[in-house]
Amino acid sequence: MTAPSATPVPTGSMNEAGARLVAWYDRHRRALPWRDTSDPYRIWVSEVMLQQTRVETVIPYYHAFLERFPTVHALAAADSDDVLRLWQGLGYYRRARHLHEAAQQLVRQWDGRFPADIRAFRRLPGVGDYTAGAVYSIAFGEPVPAIDGNVARVFARWLGIEEPMDKPAVRKSVEAVIRQWQQAFGPSRVTQAVMELGATVCMPRLWRCDDCPLAAECEARRGQRQGDLPVRRARGARPVMDVLALLVHGGGRVLLVRRPAEGLLADMWQLPAVERPRAESAPSPTDDELLAWGREAFGAWGCDGLRVLGRARHEFTHRVWDVTLLEASQWSPQAVRELERTWVAAAWAAPDEWPRYPLARVYERLLHLWLHPAKSADSQVNRV
């Protein structure tokens, strides 16, 4: 089935285009760590880390992770906090938990091997259509499509698709081309070639059509519509949350708490904190307002003598945190017990123990600000 707005490419020139694409790939492919192996486990780990994450960011995490967990069995046997620590800073932490759980399922059900049927692998937590297709086409040479953002962009432009790429009819038309190419030129090579083209030539805000093996038939290039394709839906404004973080310290140790197992930054550690939404277009609260809020919120936890130490703005994809760091000079003995009731867990940790606690980035930066106020003075940390 061909998407209504797409211009069909004749079968003959379709295969010529595919031949040019894989020839281009053989010549221009980047040397990446996960291209040195056909081990499905290593390819799987790379695909999960690369979800919504840049190659340069992933590479050091990839090496550290595989050194620590070189096999499915090693990962399955790991402590979940160790897995999360190796993921610290990479974001989307649910990926780590899903990967760990999926490894355990592979060991339980298939003795740590990958099931012969891709549909069984697809059912594992954290494995979607893309990841299943990528692992099984690249590692096992199965002719199954793997459509990621790169692939969607390349085909949206090449075929001039004016509809959202997630529509089933559009998807089917793209998958048909990919399968045809995979039969002719090899599944692994085709999967990686299309992604590589999207990553290095047919990029979102830059397109080097002079270097593109698909330029001859490209609909977007013909109409100079590269920047308009693929069509994307508008994103809503991100809500701003004001966050008050509490620094309680004594004897060189700081009180840390653990976030719930579900939701934002699941299972990660941070300082005790409260948050509230800021009215749209309202100004950032003053120090006096924040102190009043802090006395109200943290007074119940037995904390007093509050002062503002610094502020940090942290932008997620879908929301913004404006975090103010408050230091408490006094707290009652039952403060920790109150906090343990409010949070999953609480612990006193000296700076050399902080690496044991997977910390969300913004709290890493706030703790660094407290530890090294001079060094942080003109960094981004305390600008708001």
Place this chain on the structure above:
DNA sequence: TACCCGTGGCC
């Protein structure tokens, strides 16, 4: 279906 889920880099 639309929203939730992180981080860092780019223009």
Place this chain on the structure above:
DNA sequence: TGGCCAAGGGT
């Protein structure tokens, strides 16, 4: 500076 976005999946 602010918006956008990068090899998605879950609900």
